[in-house]
Amino acid sequence: MSLTPRELLAHAAKAVVDERRQLTMDELAELASLPEEHTAALAAVAHEVRLAWCGPMVEVEGILSVKTGGCSEDCSFCSQSSAFESVVQATPLLSIDEVVKAAEETKATGATEFCLVLAIRGPDEKIMKWLLEVTPVIIERTGMQVAVSAGVLNPEQVARLKAAGVHRYNHNLETAKSFFGRIVTTHTWQERFETCQMVRDEGMELCCGVLFGMGENTDQRLELMGQLRDVEPAEIPVNFLNPRPGTPLSERPLVGALEAIKWIALLRLALPTVILRLAGGREVTLRDLQSMGMTSGINALIVGNYLTTLGRSADEDLRMLEDLRMPVGALSAAL
Numbered sequence: 001m002s003l004t005p006r007e008l009l010a011h012a013a014k015a016v017v018d019e020r021r022q023l024t025m026d027e028l029a030e031l032a033s034l035p036e037e038h039t040a041a042l043a044a045v046a047h048e049v050r051l052a053w054c055g056p057m058v059e060v061e062g063i064l065s066v067k068t069g070g071c072s073e074d075c076s077f078c079s080q081s082s083a084f085e086s087v088v089q090a091t092p093l094l095s096i097d098e099v100v101k102a103a104e105e106t107k108a109t110g111a112t113e114f115c116l117v118l119a120i121r122g123p124d125e126k127i128m129k130w131l132l133e134v135t136p137v138i139i140e141r142t143g144m145q146v147a148v149s150a151g152v153l154n155p156e157q158v159a160r161l162k163a164a165g166v167h168r169y170n171h172n173l174e175t176a177k178s179f180f181g182r183i184v185t186t187h188t189w190q191e192r193f194e195t196c197q198m199v200r201d202e203g204m205e206l207c208c209g210v211l212f213g214m215g216e217n218t219d220q221r222l223e224l225m226g227q228l229r230d231v232e233p234a235e236i237p238v239n240f241l242n243p244r245p246g247t248p249l250s251e252r253p254l255v256g257a258l259e260a261i262k263w264i265a266l267l268r269l270a271l272p273t274v275i276l277r278l279a280g281g282r283e284v285t286l287r288d289l290q291s292m293g294m295t296s297g298i299n300a301l302i303v304g305n306y307l308t309t310l311g312r313s314a315d316e317d318l319r320m321l322e323d324l325r326m327p328v329g330a331l332s333a334a335l
Ligand code: SF4
Pocket: 071, 072, 073, 074, 075, 078, 079, 080, 081, 118, 119, 120, 121, 151
């Protein structure tokens, strides 16, 4: 006998909150098929799950592009690829002084995590040395935890970054394995997956993000959720495509605001303990539903600007968190 939408939502809440068990992929697929009028109720369940498993704390992070543009890879969504005619100009690596200054400014917003992002396939020795030098300086000067996003790594590089104090490494799966080849041809989904596994096996926290809105279907989004479970990230940044001029995805429509809420909620239900961070594309996608995003299972936020697009002001976000009675703090120690 099939359940009504109300029964389905009550069943999900009972399973994840009361019984503390993981939903099956079939249960998640049923929730994904709920009509749009049930999205607010689905979000409410996800919020309850987040409070039960993670508490009310929100982690605020600043990201800094320390090496922008000119990337050798051809990710179709990315304006930093040298394969496309895009507006982002390649810039050299920032100086250590510039990075520390940006870290100190980020710290002033209440952020506890600072992520250095490099538009590269993977780090060469010059970049490795730079990362190993700058990481301890940021930690010492700001007290923030340092995260790095520098593409594909080998095991030795993973170990050296960890030894230098890098707390979390970001490497996104972006999309399902079955869809990835439509988006990127210069490297494989498997290469990304293996870097994620290496990071986790070395004992560094893995931050592994998704990007919705590239033309993937519902089954592929569910497939991605299963693959995220396999890679066991500490954090998932949730990005929505903000189509960039000059890229192959420049004409794709935005994900609708309610649709975005639904997939945030489903991610929380699929991975109850994860740090779920609202990241790129949230302003254009969620528009006036920013605070609903925060009550759909999210417990972390990127403040300030993104890598190639401007975000809304940190003050606005911090006021929103205050209005929602969501305290700001570091989460990895707490979960
Ligand atoms: S997503 Fe990363 S690897 Fe892909 S083109 Fe952009 S900067 Fe390069």
